[in-house]
Amino acid sequence: MRPSLRHLAAAPSAALILAAWPAAYAAAQPAAPATAPAVTAFHVDRVIVGDGTQIADAIVVVRGERITDVGPAARVRVPAGAKRLELTGYTLLPGFIDAHTHLTSIDNDGGDLAVLKETPAHGAIYATINAKKTLDAGFTTVREAGSTDYVDAVVRDAVNRGLIPGPRIHASGPALGSTGGHADVNGWSPFLAVPGTGVIVDGPDAVRKQVRTNVKYGADQIKIVATGGILSVGDAVGAAQFGMDELTAAVSEATRLGRKVMAHAHAGDGLKAAVLAGVASIEHGSLVDDEAIGFMKQKGTYLVPTLIILEEIVTDGARKGVPANSIAKATAIAGDRRTRLRAAYQAGVKFALGTDATSDIHGRNGEEFKYMVDILGATPMDAITVGTMNGATLLGIEKELGSVTAGKLADLVVVKGDPLRDISLLARVSYVMKGGVMTKQP
Numbered sequence: 001m002r003p004s005l006r007h008l009a010a011a012p013s014a015a016l017i018l019a020a021w022p023a024a025y026a027a028a029q030p031a032a033p034a035t036a037p038a039v040t041a042f043h044v045d046r047v048i049v050g051d052g053t054q055i056a057d058a059i060v061v062v063r064g065e066r067i068t069d070v071g072p073a074a075r076v077r078v079p080a081g082a083k084r085l086e087l088t089g090y091t092l093l094p095g096f097i098d099a100h101t102h103l104t105s106i107d108n109d110g111g112d113l114a115v116l117k118e119t120p121a122h123g124a125i126y127a128t129i130n131a132k133k134t135l136d137a138g139f140t141t142v143r144e145a146g147s148t149d150y151v152d153a154v155v156r157d158a159v160n161r162g163l164i165p166g167p168r169i170h171a172s173g174p175a176l177g178s179t180g181g182h183a184d185v186n187g188w189s190p191f192l193a194v195p196g197t198g199v200i201v202d203g204p205d206a207v208r209k210q211v212r213t214n215v216k217y218g219a220d221q222i223k224i225v226a227t228g229g230i231l232s233v234g235d236a237v238g239a240a241q242f243g244m245d246e247l248t249a250a251v252s253e254a255t256r257l258g259r260k261v262m263a264h265a266h267a268g269d270g271l272k273a274a275v276l277a278g279v280a281s282i283e284h285g286s287l288v289d290d291e292a293i294g295f296m297k298q299k300g301t302y303l304v305p306t307l308i309i310l311e312e313i314v315t316d317g318a319r320k321g322v323p324a325n326s327i328a329k330a331t332a333i334a335g336d337r338r339t340r341l342r343a344a345y346q347a348g349v350k351f352a353l354g355t356d357a358t359s360d361i362h363g364r365n366g367e368e369f370k371y372m373v374d375i376l377g378a379t380p381m382d383a384i385t386v387g388t389m390n391g392a393t394l395l396g397i398e399k400e401l402g403s404v405t406a407g408k409l410a411d412l413v414v415v416k417g418d419p420l421r422d423i424s425l426l427a428r429v430s431y432v433m434k435g436g437v438m439t440k441q442p
């Protein structure tokens, strides 16, 4: 993640240094507004910390961009002059983390044709709209899962410069796919130059060069397409689409450059090969088998199950304009998918929340929590940990984000009611704070 100029300007340390300067020096300065950073205190019925614990009748103090105190109301001292929010009946949680989004998409559920009609400018406009919807839903951090032409990196930088509202974005740049695979666009004449939905690379050397290229142009992680998909033509969902040599090249090169790899994989040998090559997360994992579950536990690989999108393709795909072939693919595996993902979760594989937000899912990301409870059998508390601290750990930002902890950045969400009793409340957030700035309130 890149620190934003706005964050640097608001850093409490800068204000403290100014305050400590000799008066003579301060007097020589042009009338600089050396005011102390704003302090906000939330008093709520409960804080769900993000690590599986909660604090009843709690106060959270935010100074500048950071949390400075969290604890029972009887213990926490609210500084004089703080803006105090008395939120009886409310619950405060860490900002949510969606580890699988496609901010640059709006109507791509229509299938392959978008790549023939749209330009990177479309993606930039869609992403500008979707970034605000996502932040308003309480998702203060997202990991993009493949964006052609590096639009996700551009939008990330625009958010960080304060030009547009949005979550903290971890960009991928284009996903790496193989010829004829899920990131390619298939079924057209070989005499037409049809672009892929990712970048098409074959062989370890091409994979290595593309990892370097993505990092050069701003990728925070690498997305690779290891098996077939649901929304693609002519490939089985579990078919391996890269060789072990190519997957290993992707992981070793990304690791050398300080990046993690996220692998699209639904099932079979392609999923196992990605795990054994050392990817940080398996995306979808629809038909993960017992052997793969064993490998994932052994390697510490995360599973990002993207439940909402696949459920809705089955129940609502026709209305959304999803091609019949894709609905048939999703429906055929729906029952087994629920069984296998639940088996992986119950066996102790690490999970992070991811929606695969495309189409009309942007801004509805919080509905994923209920699917985790219903399909995986997660407790509401564990589902919240999956959508906060686990996501932060997967993204490598757990020291700064992912829990309501003194010293961390103040990315916070407040919902009315108790989500431990009704997890669906997380789809309707009342307050959102990002880096100490209130971005949504009733």
Ligand SMILES: [Zn+2]
Pocket (backbone or CB within 6 Å): 100, 101, 102, 145, 356
């Ligand atoms: Zn995706």
